[in-house]
Amino acid sequence: MSIGILILLLVTALILEGFFSGSEMALISADRLVLHKAAQAGNKGAKLALKLVSKPEHVLATTLVGTNICVGFQATLTTLYVYKHLGPRFELYSVLMLSPLILLFGEIIPKTIYQRYAEKLAPVIAPFVQVASWLFSPIIWVLRHYTDWLSRRLQPLEELVTGRHQPTHREELRYLLTYGQKETSLKSSERRMIKRILDFSKAEAKNALIPLIKVDMIEDTLTVNEALEAFTRHGHSRLPVYHERVDNVIGVLHVFDLFSEQDGNKPIARTMQTAHYAPRNSNSRRHSRRNCR
Structure with a gap:
């Protein structure tokens, strides 16, 4: 040659x-x-x-x-x-x-x-x-199965040594929202809303607090019919229920719980759910899941 x-x-x-x-x-x-x-x-x-x-x-x-x-x-x-x-x-x-x-x-x-x-x-x-x-498909098939097997064996060791976990889809979305602004058609309000959803798992309960004077509430002495009128007036699906004073919240009433009540004069105290209290620095996502059950 x-x-x-x-x-x-x-x-x-x-x-x-x-x-x-x-x-x-x-x-x-x-x-x-x-x-x-x-x-x-x-x-x-x-x-x-x-x-x-x-x-x-x-x-x-x-x-x-x-x-x-x-x-x-x-x-x-x-x-x-x-x-x-x-x-x-x-x-x-x-x-x-x-x-x-x-x-x-x-x-x-x-x-x-x-x-x-x-x-x-x-x-x-x-x-x-x-x-x-x-x-190269035959060679790639062998390599892919070997690397999959090897990565499954090494991933726990890698996380143990580095103390880091693999990136999640939540982090990828946050990256796109931060660095992909020109390529997306999302409005600024939509972008803020998505970021709040992504950060909700890290939020503390104190960040969701609303002053009592701004909270729509109903008293436990109301009947089912009166409570339905209150829901119609305020436009909420749930309302806190207080006893005597507004700072004494004893329960939460869901509007759907009233639809199954045949007696319109029945006190809502028998229908409402018990209110759950949480520390100010507790995780909001955990309490949200508990309240949705």
Whole structure:
């Protein structure tokens, strides 16, 4: 094999390696909101890119297999050529010659370029990555099942050592609300509402307190009919029930509990539910669940 053919094969393998390593970076780094917007506009490449990034482990396996095949091909080809023409004593030179080329042109430069133009390149490279995943599917199947098995074994150890848990969908939503403002059509009021829902699990009961003078309440001496009129007037589904003084709340009345009462003159004290009291610094989510039972 001539030196010209060797260089041609090495350059081809180096370009393919750069493609696989760069494709991994582009698909993982691409903003999904931008891809989703392009897909809605009819961009087939963006649709395929979204399909691929929905399974990041599959993309990583495909690019990893492709990169390793290219690196192995370059190393084998160079080593055989050096061994044949220069002898076994010069095999180390093949490693010294290839390592900087692979690191620079096969990893650093492609990943930098693909990450910078991730949203533009992801729809273009998606079809080629899809074809590669079909070609490497037997190897990917083995890798996927092995990594799944290994991750299940190592995850408890990782959480024990680092003290951290895997990110949740709640954190991903909070990230999108913070950094994806330009790509979403949510109003500022809707964004605030979603953030409050996401933060509700960390909220304390004192944050939900309302002054008694602003609370709609009913007295325990009211009848069922009188209570229904109060619900109609205030427009609530639940009302606190007090005894003699408004600061003496003894129960909570749900409007649906009154619908099953046939006697309209029946006192609501027999229908209301017991009021639950909570410390000011207790968790709001826990008490909300208890009150919904």
